[in-house]
Amino acid sequence: MTSVSVRDLSAGYGPVRVLDGLDLTVPSGDLLAVLGVSGSGKTTLLRVLAGFLKPTGGEVRFGDRVVAGPGTFVPPERRRVGIVPQEGALFPHLDVSGNVGFGLPRDSQARIDEVLDMVGMREFAHARPHDLSGGQQQRVALARALAPEPEVVLLDEPFTALDATMRVRLRAEVRDLLKELGTTAVLVTHDQEEALSTADLVAVMRDGSLVQVGTPEEVYEAPIDLGVARFVGDAVELTAEPSGSGRVRCVLGEIPVRGGLASPGTVILRPEQLVLSCPVDDSAPGQGVVRETSYRGHDALLQVDLDDGTRIPVRVPGGSPPPRPGERVSVGVTGEARAFPG
């Protein structure tokens, strides 16, 4: 069991600096998701952790062992990391067994079988990579990475190329397996749903720096700025003024905010915090007219034009017919909003 810690890390390609002064710690046995748009530097961070790219400054430690730092650079083959690249990158000239056994000493058939059992691919031991589906290829790639019992497992957008159903299933399986083995893991992804549902910790990256590191709940419910708030989920943004004692006034009336708001600014609410009521009391705030209804079975997404002209999305659960366009509704709020001054 090994923690991963990164201190004041900088890295780049030639004159281009991609990572700039990064600090990060992944406690032993945790799964950290690095979340960012493409070009944010998340893959570069992964390559530095794996040893494929030499950092230009700072330090990387696995446990107590410095693997990259001033005067030290441990090459990838001596780091004891397992990597699951995008789309698997299985060795096309080897069968499944050959791929999984690649990092093991000869005569490791028992270990190969054991790892293939873990990922449910034992019966495919002699299949060729090109005969496997995308999901099966990823399972084999994971088995190959886990076989030599690495201290750290690195996953580089391993689920992106899969279809939606397979993606959800496989990431739950991978998470359970890593937890069972207690392996420290870093998952790079641009998919916020994947990061929130899979990881113990989420690190949001932007322009080569970490903006926020926290549990999925913290990142979703207490985003550090508007950018993070927008990136980790759908956000309804409203202008607001402070109205004392942890409350603000906005078009939806007076609502509670986490941490209060000292000066006029923006509050954000998640669509599931908005509640519709149909019989309208004329004096209540947050009234408007339904403009569009898109019915999606398990729920429906409405666009409501409030009386002051603001258009907001509201999610209503399925089960009963949603309000039709043209109906007047009243929008209420449950829970706390998150406020950002300025």
Added chain:
Amino acid sequence: MTTQTVTRSRAKRFLGRPPRALLLAGVVTAVVSLIPLAYLIIRVAEAGLSRVIEVLLRARTLETIATSVGLVVVVVLACLVIGIPTAWLVARSNIPLRRMWLVLVALPLAIPSYVAAYAWISQFPAMSGFWAAALLLTLVSTPYVVLPVTASFRSADPALEEVARSLGRGPLRAFATTTLPQSWPAAAGGALLVALYVLSDFGAVALLRVDAFTRVIYASYRASFDRVSAAVLALVLVALAALLVMAERRIRGRTRRWRVATGTQRNPEPVALRGIARVGALAWLSVLTILALGVPLVSLVLRMLEGSRTPLVFSELIAAALTSAGVALAGAVLAVLLALPVGILAARYRTRSVRTIETASYSGHALPAVVVGLSLVFLTLAVLPGIYQTVFVLAFAYAVLFLPKAIGATRSATAAVPPVLEQTARTLGRGPLRAWSETTLRLTLPGIAAGGLLVLLTAMKELPATLMLRPTGLDTLATELWSRTEVAAYGAGAPYAIALVAIAAIPAWLLSRTMTRADADTVEP
């Protein structure tokens, strides 16, 4: 790539059953292109089994087979031993001027073997025999190994080597256990092209006086007394060439199946060579370039300078060039017309009959020019003596020999145009032929014309079939160079040799581009 996406894209690209008229035209092409081979088989069959066996078991026949096979083995091994390290240097190391070296190692493709032989012999008149031919053929055909292997080294997914590193392999072992084994189909495919080239080559073995198949067949045709033995030898040669072509196809199919992942590819980081390794690498590439390019080119220039002392008959050079171009143009037009139905069928329909037609039409690929020449000599003399040694027969030979190039061009041009355009034109009221000519043909015309040009240029430098089939008194650039080399009039040959290198440069450039694309669809020497 998942199987699902493959099926979907195939469904979009390929249509159901081909129209009957198109299929019929395709059958005509297939039959026409099989004529030389079929007639050769008929001639051999007529001679009777005992006669054939007698010819086959003659000491001279066995010697010929041994010489040809030996030459193929030596040249192929040499090309692999030289080609793979060279490919690694230009693909994966940090040697200076990498792009320039890549061009330089490809350039020998532009030197036809008989031009290379002329250049070497005129400089070193004592050169002859097996080992001289092996050296020369190795120098001109190493690019067939270097280019595809370079492409496969460069297109190899660097993630594989990285994974191997993370699983405990050092940099060299990671290369040797992941990228190298993946490149073996490219190397083997290249080696088979080399083998085919050596087996079919006439110019170098004839000028260096090596009794390989092509020279022996040509000699017995010239002596014109032992026609059966020439035909039998030709058939053995075709059988060997056909084996090579089939093996090459199988390997190519495998190369494509090996590409597992799609998605974005990064280029692998070049390996830093320092000190003695760097000097050694540059020396290696320099020696190779000097032998394969420097010697022939310097020799050509020297002969040119010497030749200028004897007055160069410019009109003869121009006349030969125009004759070459004229006959080659006729052959190219015929090849394009024959290729059209087959190329369209191959691009649009995947039925068993289409595949058969395509395979038959590609037979020129496995037919050495000497064989086509011999068979057409027999055929015209026996069946149509009126057209024996006319331009028509020569153009026909060019068309059959280089039909695969025209088909390949038509096919890839057509495959690049989605059939939905033609289908839409049909719904807008065009009949099948007009719908095709107003959409697909418009878009594919440049590609088809490029295929025709490739045939034209390749035919212009063709030697053995031209020697055997040309009308008396008709001289092309290749035959002029040939006759001057035979009488050791090296200086007088130089202008022709230089013109031939210039003509060969364009097909060579196209070929090197095809071979450096890792997903190359059709590769023909």
